[in-house]
Amino acid sequence: MRVEYINPFVEAAFDILKEVLGDDIQRGELYLKSTSQAVQGVAAFVGLAGNVEGRVLFDMSMETALAVASEMNGETLTELDDLGKATITELANMITAQAVTKLHDLGFTFDLTPPAIFTGENMEITDNEVEALIVPVIVKQGKIEINVAVRERT
Amino acid sequence: MKTKMDFPSINERKPDGQGDGGTPYKVLVVDDSMFVKKQISQILTSEGFEVVGTAGDGLEGLEKYKELYPDVDFVTMDITMPKMDGISSLEKIIEFDKDAKVIMVSALGKQDLVKKALMMGAKNYIVKPLDRVKVLERVLQSIK
Numbered sequence: 101m102r103v104e105y106i107n108p109f110v111e112a113a114f115d116i117l118k119e120v121l122g123d124d125i126q127r128g129e130l131y132l133k134s135t136s137q138a139v140q141g142v143a144a145f146v147g148l149a150g151n152v153e154g155r156v157l158f159d160m161s162m163e164t165a166l167a168v169a170s171e172m173n174g175e176t177l178t179e180l181d182d183l184g185k186a187t188i189t190e191l192a193n194m195i196t197a198q199a200v201t202k203l204h205d206l207g208f209t210f211d212l213t214p215p216a217i218f219t220g221e222n223m224e225i226t227d228n229e230v231e232a233l234i235v236p237v238i239v240k241q242g243k244i245e246i247n248v249a250v251r252e253r254t
Numbered sequence: 255m256k257t258k259m260d261f262p263s264i265n266e267r268k269p270d271g272q273g274d275g276g277t278p279y280k281v282l283v284v285d286d287s288m289f290v291k292k293q294i295s296q297i298l299t300s301e302g303f304e305v306v307g308t309a310g311d312g313l314e315g316l317e318k319y320k321e322l323y324p325d326v327d328f329v330t331m332d333i334t335m336p337k338m339d340g341i342s343s344l345e346k347i348i349e350f351d352k353d354a355k356v357i358m359v360s361a362l363g364k365q366d367l368v369k370k371a372l373m374m375g376a377k378n379y380i381v382k383p384l385d386r387v388k389v390l391e392r393v394l395q396s397i398k
Binding site: 116119120172173174182183186187189190193194197198200201204214 | 287288289290292293296334361362363364365382383385
């Protein structure tokens, strides 16, 4: 997978997370996975289809999701209820919308699915025939992994 | 003993969400995200505006507008929504009330749709993530 697909997502995530959670944000080391990967407790999933196709996953632990949703709502959420899920969905929405603008400027055209939220323990994701690039982003509330598996349509 | 009444109230100002005579401006919030609806409502009510209705899609937004009219001063309208999107809902609201004040709310990356909405008569737009100062500034520009 080409690294140019993931950069817009990482840049957009930095911009948006800084704006909604504050400046305390660091980028971890990018890594590549071609086999199944464990997914943490909460994952927001966005599908891409067009001249590139694949999916983006924003993956975090339940504790991190709760802390992020609490910060964005200005109140403490103790469970990931409908409001909490709507908050994480909106976060994924804002990041992907900004990333897509950057990708469109680079000449890639595709449509997005609305984000879906997966929650649960011991989940894993497998992408057949397409490697996933993962960039961990560390915020005050914990670690959010931006996991992108995209390829050009042949 | 002096009471509070004896001092001039130099620190008190009328909240921006209230018109002359202290009547709150009335807003209808249309957005499919529970989070965004709550966020917009909190920002506006904290400044004295009154949220008189909310809707989760463009069709419900249109119906609520007709129901509330003329007791509604402005609408905040999301763009991407199920059933009827914000652009179609804007169009139908303006068909019904040509003086309707509709402010579009959008994520970055929808510039073409925002332009289209402004051409069709939307008064202003707000880009998410929502910032309190930005929201209030855009809303006040649109209603005054």
